[in-house]
Amino acid sequence: MVYARNARREGNRIGITVSTKVGNAVTRNSARRRIKECYRRNEDKFKLGSDIVFVARGRAVNIPYAELEREMLLLAGKLELLKHDVGDAALCVPQKNTCLCGGTLFAKEGRNLPKL
DSSP: OEEEEEOOSSSOEEEEEEOTTSSSHHHHHHHHHHHHHHHHHHGGGBOSSEEEEEEEOTHHHHSOHHHHHHHHHHHHHHTTOBOTTSSOHHHHSOSSSBOTTSSBOOEEEOTTOOOO
8 A cells, every 4th residue: 555645845755664463573574675675676766756655565575576566666656656757658557456466456645644
């Protein structure tokens, strides 16, 4: 799940949260590191000036890295967080509301998120 809002800043701020329902501390930290690395490798594809919060679900630990990365880009595209001149057009406008591992994509624009 991804929440985002326009922060009117020069760069992006990201937050990553993993519920305690997702395994033990080692598992949660692993999920956090994987999401952080996905963002780091694709940071240049994101528009600047947003606050982005990634909420990891249980399947984020088990799916292959390539699928996790693709899902992150699909969600970012759905929220219009990606630059339009970068990457595949299919990433910017997802055709389905299902992710690669068969679950549902969740993307929400954070209109009523608290200020960070």
